[in-house]
Amino acid sequence: MKKFKQARRVLKPTLKREIAALKSIANYKKPERVVVHLGNVGDISSSGFAAKTDSYSSRFPETKFIGIDSSFLSLKSKRNNWQQMKTTFNAGLRKLKDNSVDIISSELALGYYDSKTTETTNAGQGNFKRYTKTTINTAFKKLKPNGKLQLAVTGSVVLNVLEALKKAGFQEKKAVMYELSGSELNRTFWFKEHKKIPIYQIIVVK
Known part of the structure; x- marks a missing residue:
């Protein structure tokens, strides 16, 4: 006993x-994953980036998708894990907590320049380079350790973007860059009239 x-x-x-x-x-x-897409609206259609991020939020309910663009795409989404921000890239990113984002992506919205590019129309390409550098620095602060920045950029600005990524502090050893094929462009990007311009995918890790 x-x-x-x-x-x-x-x-x-x-x-x-x-x-x-x-x-x-x-x-x-489980900790919520956060994915941010810069240039969310795209060509304002049913296949635009906002529609894609909304679709992804349905498929991956444990991931929060945030789209940042200078305009909204009108979608009647009731999902709590999908959000649009109508503002500039820098202003939108600054609203997020430091070290809180898993992936930040941009498909030519950041690494592309023309006379209509938001924030650079009046000042020209020199201001575009400064704006890109500032946005990359802000993205670095918002990414979690080992978070990824994925950019699709044109060949004309790729060297400037690579230099900005290096100065921001991204890991050079883990950087990946390759030229996108025609089929990838047709599937991925909204401006099909620029097929002849070489476009590169860059993936870097914080």
């Missing part, structure tokens, strides 16, 4: 710890 009581005294705290551990597991909430 004494041995039985001693065993109970030993087992009781052990069982309490195990029960507490099980409750902790049951209440555990």
